[in-house]
Amino acid sequence: MPSKNYNPNSADSKRKEEEIRELKIYLSQTVKPWFEEGRDGDPEAQGIPLRDIRQRLDASGVMERISHGGRQRMLEQYDANKDGMYTYPELEQLFLSERPRLNLNKLTRWQQLKLGLVSTVVPENATEEKSLESYIEAYNCKPPPLFIIFISVLETIIFIVYAVELKGTKYEVTAASGFPAYSPLIYNPARRYEVWRFVTYMCIHVGYTHLISNLVFQLVLGIPMEMVHEWWRMMIVYFLGVFAGSLAHSVTDPSSFLAGASGGVYALIGAQVGAIIMDVHQTWGYQEVCGWGARMSIRLGDIRRGVGMAVQMPGRALKKDCAQLLENMKQWSEAAMLYEKGGYYDKAAAVYIRSKNWAKVGELLPQVTSPKIHAQYAKAKEADGRYKEAAQAYENAKDWDSVIRINLDHLQNPEDAVRIVRETQSVEGAKMVAKFFLKLNDYASAIQFLVMSKCNDEAFQLAQQHDQMEVYAEIIGSDATAEDYQSIALYFENEKNHFLAGKFFFLCAQYGRALKHFLRCSNSDDSKAIGMAIETVGQANDDALTHQLFDYLLGETDGVPKASKYLFRLYMALKQFREAARTAIIIAREEQNAGNYRDAHDVLFSMYQELKQQKIKIPSEMAHNLMILHSYILAKVHVKRGDHLKGARMLIRVANNISKFPSHIVQILTSTVIECHKAGLKNSCFSYAAMLMRPEYRNQIDVKYKKKIEQIVRKPDKTEEDEPTTPCPQCGYAQAETELVCPNCKNNIPYCIITGRHMTKDNVTACPRCDFPALKDEFLSVLETEENCPMCSEMVKSEELKDVMDLNKYMNPDEGED
Structure with a gap:
């Protein structure tokens, strides 16, 4: 009898079973022939004198660990009928029982070879209770192949x-x-x-x-x-x-x-x-005979014997056939057990339910896939008042409405109910949750779940009664009908909430009424309202509404002109890109004057990209201003990276256009002097230091730099190497690296968005996000410390940079329709 701690699935048990299996194979192939030598009939019924058995075992070496007296006593002990003759079953029992004492590792080499060969090749039905399926389990990687x-x-x-x-x-x-x-x-x-x-x-x-x-x-x-x-x-x-x-x-x-x-x-x-x-030849015949015997035993009423044979056989099909026979005979327990042994867990659970064996059903549930069985189990547990188990079973059955009901009515767990409703979008479940929150006077939550359950009329009435229309409007989102939006808009119109009234008139496509409300918004909602008014006019495509909004933005309606950025957004909404471009230049200039250089850069860049996408000619003023602002940004990047020469070259370009940076003239010139000094550009350093000594700038110089700048001016050193040259990509003329107009062919040359230098024919790449050109080596170098493109500020990975073989598409970026 196995001990209470016996676990048939443990590693030790499996190892022992494998050892017994191999031993039985060895015995059937090596020892059993002893009983067949010179004998007819059943070898298991024939006996060999105890003395001969002793001699054979001594010769094999399997009993060498046991003393001579101990060997004799052991052999006499397992001679069951004490007749001095050993049968094969008696010897097999000796080996199986005394296995730990026998020296099976010291068999002769031939015996070891034969045992190993048989244990890996022979079909496992040769060991009686094992199956062909476990033969597949012999595949392992010990040792590896x-x-x-x-x-x-x-x-x-x-x-x-x-x-x-x-x-x-x-x-x-x-x-x-x-x-x-x-x-x-x-x-x-x-x-x-x-x-x-x-x-x-x-x-x-x-x-x-x-x-x-x-x-x-x-x-x-x-x-x-x-x-x-x-x-x-x-x-x-x-x-x-x-x-x-x-x-x-x-x-x-x-x-x-x-x-x-x-x-x-x-x-x-x-x-x-x-x-x-x-394997097929040896396995199928054996299984066929045993399967026939099991079925016949059950039909003849010997259920215990038939079930035992079916359990011992490896095939699933036999267990299923026998279980069906038993089910027809209303032998529920035995039928369910065979279904379970065969791995037909749904059928097993169904039969256990018929026999009201809920404990076994509960054990099988993790393997059961049928929602119907889970639901039956859940109803039984709910009837017993075991609501947690019922909720879990309903969840396994995918009966979400019942899960929600159990959580709300019995477990007092609205959090899980709400989570399930959100995940499953159950209409009935949402109704139940809405009623639950309504009892708690939580009107916002009740409205939310009424909308989710498609009860929009009830949700609207509840919102109207309890002043929750903004909540209802937010919840209803974009899933509502035009009638829903109109009802909300009329409510807010009566409440004098012009912004929300306009928003919902816009959603129901009543653009005239929407614009009227947006233009009547208070100052607190002015920015959002103008944005919505622009979107309304863009959608309406109505000249009268467009003129009405233009008059408002220009101040002709209330005498207060609005910011240029709104005109720009209106032109963009109306797809009037040329007017938008002119406005963008004005806005960028205003941002520059205010010292917001990155914002000015981004306005020009976004407009540049839009015009390029629409294949509209890019104004030269826009392209030039973008280049100057980008040079300022590059100067900061290179100074931060400690590359003072590149930073100085970009600051020189910015300083030559210093009028475009009125808010920071002295600071930029000071930075130019410092970086030129660090880069060894002494003549340029002197030139911009002398500029700083002008009366209008001198008193604004930072105290910590003032003496140094004065010293540079007093003791000028005008030695400076000429800027390196690279060939023009159009005509090949050698010109200074930062010169963007070729003095030979008079063409504008595209600039590298990393260094600010002009592009060459070789070593060309482009940002994969904004498609502005760059020198590939320089781009890769910057990406070692930075992760964003300095032009578009989007993240770029080094492996995304591809070689550009033709630079011509960047040579005339302002080409397009006039």
């Missing part, structure tokens, strides 16, 4: 070596041709006296398709077989196949070369087919 992997890697390496050697020759390796005829490994009929070639030819292949096909077959077939039959068996089979192939070839075609591992592959195929035929 190293031989097949090793031989495949070896063949691949040799193939690659010769393929490299033959490249460029007339024997170059292709898909189906090319092999090294000179190799000492290939089978050459003229050198058959070099006997190693009868095996080593397997390492040479004719074309890579030949190699790949052999590798696929030997890996697919060889690895699973080696996991069962171990590497040395596979090595013997493989090399015998290779050798047999070369011998056969030397006889049938003695004048041609031979290459490839096909002989080994064919040997693996033969071994696999043989194993399958043997």
Whole structure:
């Protein structure tokens, strides 16, 4: 009897079962023949004198750990009828019971070999209670299948070596041709006296398709077989196949070369087919007889015997057949047990329900997939007042409405109910949750779930009664009908809430009424209201409404002109891009005057991209202003990275256009002097230091830099190397790196958005987000410390940068329709 702690699924139990299985195989193959020698009839009924058994066991060495007296006592103990004769069942019982004391690891080498071979090859029904399914479990990686992997890697390496050697020759390796005829490994009929070639030819292949096909077959077939039959068996089979192939070839075609591992592959195929035929032959007959016996026993009323036979047999189909017979006979418990043993958990649970065995149903639930069974179990638990288990079972049955009901009515758990409603969008569940919140006077939550349950009229009335219309309007979102939006708009119109009234008139496409309310909004809602008014006019496409909004923005309605940014947004909404571009330049100028250089840059950049997308000519003033603002941004980037030369060159460009930066003239000139000094541009440093000494700027210089700047002016050093030159991408003329107009061909040259220098024909890339050009090496260098493009501020990864072969598309960025 097994102990209370026995666990048939534990690792120790499985290991012991495996040891017993192997021992039974050994006994049936090695010991059982002792009882068949010179005897007729049933070998299990024949006996061998105890003395002969003792001599055979002594010779095998399995009892060498036991003293001579102990051996005799052990043999006498297991002689069940004390007749001095041993039968096979008695000897088998001795081995199984005394297994730990026997020295089974010290069998003769032949016995060990035979035991290992049988235990991995024989179908497992030869051990009575085991099945063909557990034979598959013998596949493991202990030891790993190293031989097949090793031989495949070896063949691949040799193939690659010769393929490299033959490249460029007339024997170059292709898909189906090319092999090294000179190799000492290939089978050459003229050198058959070099006997190693009868095996080593397997390492040479004719074309890579030949190699790949052999590798696929030997890996697919060889690895699973080696996991069962171990590497040395596979090595013997493989090399015998290779050798047999070369011998056969030397006889049938003695004048041609031979290459490839096909002989080994064919040997693996033969071994696999043989194993399958043997297993099927030995397994099916045994199972068929036992299955017939189990069914017949049940039909004849010997239910206990039939069930026992069905349980011991490996197949699921037999258990199902027997369970169906028992179910028809109303033997619920036995039928359910067989369904469970066969892995038919839904059927097992259904039969357990018929026998009211709820405990067993509960055990099977994790394996049950039928919602109907889960629902039946849930109803039973709910009737018993076990609401937690009922809720879980209803959830498994996907009966969300019942889960919500249990959580609200019995478990007092509205959080889970709300979560389930949100996840499942259950209409009935939403109604239940809405009623729950209504009882708590939580009108906002009740409205939310009424809307979710498609009860918009009830939700609207509730919102109207309890002054919750804004909540209702927010919840209803974009899923409402035009009538819903109109009802909300009229409510807010009566409440004098012009912004929300306009918003919902806009949503129901009553643009005239919407614009009227937006233009009547108070100052607190002015920015949002103007934005909505612009969107309304853009959607309406109505000239009268457009003129009305223009008059409002220009101040003709109330005498207060509105900010230029609203005109820009209106032009964009009306798709009047040229007017929007002119307005964008004005807005950028206002931002520059206010010292908001990044904002000015972003306005011009977004307008530049929009015009480029619409294929409209980009105004030269816009392109120039964007370049100057971008140079200012680049100067800050390079100074931060410690690249003072690049920073100084960009600051020189900015300083030459200092009138565009009226709010920070002194600060920019000071930075230019400092960076030029650090970069060794002494003449430029003196020039901008002298500019700072003008009366209008002198008193504004930062105290900590003032003496240094005065010293630069008093003791001028005008030595400065000329700026390096690079060729114009149009005409090839060598010009200064930061010069953007070629003095030779008079063309504008696109600038690099990383350095500000002009582009060249080589080393060209572009930002994958904004498509502005850049020098690839410089872009990659900046991405080592920064992660965003300085032009569009979008994240860029180095691997996204692609080479641009044609720079012409960037040469005339202002081309397009006038």
